[in-house]
């Protein structure tokens with residue numbers, strides 16, 4: 075039986091992540107440092123929304139910190155979301171994936187032990203990634219295919 079106090083103790087941790095979409099039809103993926111949760115896996119750059127932040131201001135901050143590039147909140151659009159229950163502590167993660175086609179600067183891995191790579195639609199699902207990211211990656215593939223088609227169209 076689920077007790078009311080247990081139900082009330084559950085919390086949802088919001089994580090925001092970004093599909094940075096290159097006009098050639100590639101998305102930037104980030105390799106997580108091995109000493110962190112999901113270390114060694116590929117994921118969309120981003121992180122936790124801190125208290126008093128909006129989701130949009132959190133993703134703008136995280137992308138500056140992690141990739142050294144500037145994005146505008148007004149350019150962001152929703153791509154998909156995924157949820158995961160963390161059974162050990164009663165918490166769950168709500169991962170919101172945004173997309174943008176616009177940024178300023180050259181994206182690079184700013185964190186020690188991290189790396190980034192531009193990835194096309196054929197390679198994306200080959201990368202080892204956290205379980206939450208698999209449905210999100212599937213939602214990104216048609217966007218990449220659409221961009222690649224637009225680039226090669228006469």
Ligand SMILES: Nc1nc2c([nH]c(=O)n2[C@@H]2O[C@H](COP(=O)(O)OP(=O)(O)OP(=O)(O)O)[C@@H](O)[C@H]2O)c(=O)[nH]1
Pocket residue numbers: 089090091110111112117118119120121122123167169204205206207
């Ligand atoms: N950024 C990001 N986190 C993800 C993805 N998929 C996924 O399961 N997560 C998980 O969501 C959580 C986000 O935490 P984080 O460590 O990136 O956040 P942060 O940068 O704000 O935290 P920090 O201060 O510990 O570095 C991690 O447990 C991470 O493994 C994803 O695509 N992007």
